Amino acid sequence: MQNINPTHTNAWKNLQTHFEEIKNEHLRKLFKNDPERAKKLSISWEDFYVDFSKNRLNDKTQKLLIDLAEECKLKEAIDSYFSGEEINQTEKRPVLHTALRAPVTSKIEVDGENVMPLVQEAKLKIKNFTKEIIEGDRRGFTGKKFTDVVNIGIGGSDLGPVMVTESLKFYQNHLKVHFVSNVDGDHVNDVIQDLNPETTLVLIVSKTFTTMETLSNANTVREWFLKAAEEKEVAKHFVAVSTNLERVSAFGVAEENIFPMWDWVGGRFSLWSAVGLSIALAVGYDNFDRLLKGAHKMDEHFKTADFAENIPVQLALISIWYNNFFGAETEAVIPYSQYLSLLPAYLQQAIMESNGKSVDRNGNEVDYQTGTIIWGEPGTNSQHAFFQLIHQGTKLIPADFIGFKKSLFGNKDHQDKLMANFFAQTEALMNGKTSEEVENELKFIGFKQKDIDVLKPFKVFSGNNPTNTLLIEQLTPESLGKLIALYEHKIFVQGVIWNIFSYDQWGVELGKQLANKILADFSNSSTEDHDSSTKKLLKLYMA
Numbered sequence: 252m253q254n255i256n257p258t259h260t261n262a263w264k265n266l267q268t269h270f271e272e273i274k275n276e277h278l279r280k281l282f283k284n285d286p287e288r289a290k291k292l293s294i295s296w297e298d299f300y301v302d303f304s305k306n307r308l309n310d311k312t313q314k315l316l317i318d319l320a321e322e323c324k325l326k327e328a329i330d331s332y333f334s335g336e337e338i339n340q341t342e343k344r345p346v347l348h349t350a351l352r353a354p355v356t357s358k359i360e361v362d363g364e365n366v367m368p369l370v371q372e373a374k375l376k377i378k379n380f381t382k383e384i385i386e387g388d389r390r391g392f393t394g395k396k397f398t399d400v401v402n403i404g405i406g407g408s409d410l411g412p413v414m415v416t417e418s419l420k421f422y423q424n425h426l427k428v429h430f431v432s433n434v435d436g437d438h439v440n441d442v443i444q445d446l447n448p449e450t451t452l453v454l455i456v457s458k459t460f461t462t463m464e465t466l467s468n469a470n471t472v473r474e475w476f477l478k479a480a481e482e483k484e485v486a487k488h489f490v491a492v493s494t495n496l497e498r499v500s501a502f503g504v505a506e507e508n509i510f511p512m513w514d515w516v517g518g519r520f521s522l523w524s525a526v527g528l529s530i531a532l533a534v535g536y537d538n539f540d541r542l543l544k545g546a547h548k549m550d551e552h553f554k555t556a557d558f559a560e561n562i563p564v565q566l567a568l569i570s571i572w573y574n575n576f577f578g579a580e581t582e583a584v585i586p587y588s589q590y591l592s593l594l595p596a597y598l599q600q601a602i603m604e605s606n607g608k609s610v611d612r613n614g615n616e617v618d619y620q621t622g623t624i625i626w627g628e629p630g631t632n633s634q635h636a637f638f639q640l641i642h643q644g645t646k647l648i649p650a651d652f653i654g655f656k657k658s659l660f661g662n663k664d665h666q667d668k669l670m671a672n673f674f675a676q677t678e679a680l681m682n683g684k685t686s687e688e689v690e691n692e693l694k695f696i697g698f699k700q701k702d703i704d705v706l707k708p709f710k711v712f713s714g715n716n717p718t719n720t721l722l723i724e725q726l727t728p729e730s731l732g733k734l735i736a737l738y739e740h741k742i743f744v745q746g747v748i749w750n751i752f753s754y755d756q757w758g759v760e761l762g763k764q765l766a767n768k769i770l771a772d773f774s775n776s777s778t779e780d781h782d783s784s785t786k787k788l789l790k791l792y793m794a
């Protein structure tokens with residue numbers, strides 16, 4: 252893997268100079284000066300139309316950003332990523348979630364062994380298992396068909412599955428799928444209170460099978476189950492997805508109920524593996540497979556398209572442009588689909604856990620910005636919540652708008668209203684409203700000049716707020732697969748350019764260690780070895 256400080260490249264220096272030329276340019280002017288702009292700065296690919304023309308950049312910016320990618324050896328890095336090189340160097344692992352959606356005939360090697368037969372075997376197991384559960388051939392301990400599935404997992408073992416299950420709710424069968432993640436006992440109890448152990452299937456999903464939250468929740472659900480059933484029935488109702496077979500067996504999950512996971516799949520990229528069992532149960536294996544096929548298409552696009560025509564590359568570079576040159580700290584993701592309401596939360600882990608790093612590949616502190624802060628909510632709801640700040644606040648917040656041409660239920664009236672808002676917002680964010688326009692508008696509705704002068708500054712919108720528009724044909728398993736893979740590759744590109752390791756997550760450890768220490772303190776009623784603030788808080792809690 253490459254190890255190039257991006258700020259030492261010629262492209263970076265050229266971008267700095269160029270930034271000074273363009274930073275005050277208004278998007279209105281950029282559009283006025285170039286009638287071809289939208290055509291030049293957009294990509295049509297399959298059922299996706301990605302318009303990045305409403306960004307504060309021009310042809311030169313685009314060229315320089317591509318120079319940056321080239322100087323940082325992005326092409327070579329993409330080859331290493333897909334070929335199974337050990338690019339997760341701090342954990343000594345390749346990063347091969349793309350193998351999970353590759354065609355059967357592919358050959359992808361880890362330590363000289365082709366992993367595709369393993370992937371195929373796992374897929375077949377998911378396929379058969381989900382079919383048996385959905386069709387009622389495999390039943391609970393009293394012979395009743397399963398009606399409910401509880402997925403117990405956290406982080407990557409929860410966010411991907413819950414987001415996709417919610418996103419594909421339209422395609423859902425009769426099984427009701429629930430997700431328990433938080434160690435907060437109110438979460439698990441809230442879920443199980445309405446469930447019948449006779450008809451509930453429990454999936455324990457944990458790559459490591461050491462995660463405190465997941466093990467606590469799994470034990471609580473097991474205890475709940477054992478109030479109704481004998482120990483031997485656990486085998487019929489509990490399945491696990493993990494790399495840690497010993498620990499899973501010790502928990503009492505029957506061997507045939509263990510679904511594999513591999514070290515070369517990072518938790519936050521694992522929904523394509525058996526970690527996505529809840530998805531396959533909710534929407535059926537065929538739809539799960541369509542999701543994977545969509546992601547594979549995006550993989551191929553990413554691998555083969557020129558950088559200028561490459562959606563993940565372009566979105567990654569534009570985000571770097573704002574993050575590292577304009578000093579933007581956050582990015583919003585606004586899906587105009589209620590089904591995608593969990594996409595921003597999912598992307599928070601995927602993006603922030605991957606690129607929230609401040610040490611480069613040499614182990615040195617970086618002196619430039621890396622991972623952006625991701626947030627968002629679906630439109631139109633978000634328009635009535637935080638859009639005020641995007642339109643008129645003091646911060647620059649680039650945003651991705653994701654919308655679909657066709658709704659799933661086919662209600663044209665609602666869809667037109669939704670999409671009218673979708674298009675209106677990106678246009679309004681870009682154009683803003685000038686003082687002159689405000690004045691004319693107020694005059695037109697009969698305001699007196701005196702009142703206009705007072706009100707005018709508050710009604711001006713400076714505009715020039717950048718957005719990407721992702722207009723997709725319809726929300727289907729394939730298009731969702733493409734969309735998720737797009738963001739996965741955007742993460743990869745940014746990690747390469749920022750010269751950081753995107754596939755470890757050491758930063759999560761410290762809090763975990765301290766929580767374990769404090770748990771021990773609770774048992775000993777001790778508050779030693781803590782600062783005065785924490786001491787007082789612990790005392791108050793224990794009192």
Ligand SMILES: O=P(O)(O)OC[C@H]1O[C@H](O)[C@H](O)[C@@H](O)[C@@H]1O
Pocket residue numbers: 405406407408456457458459460461462465518519604756759
């Ligand atoms: O799947 P598990 O091993 O239970 O891990 C669950 C999660 O826990 C950790 O804290 C990591 O930060 C996440 O990347 C991971 O997805």
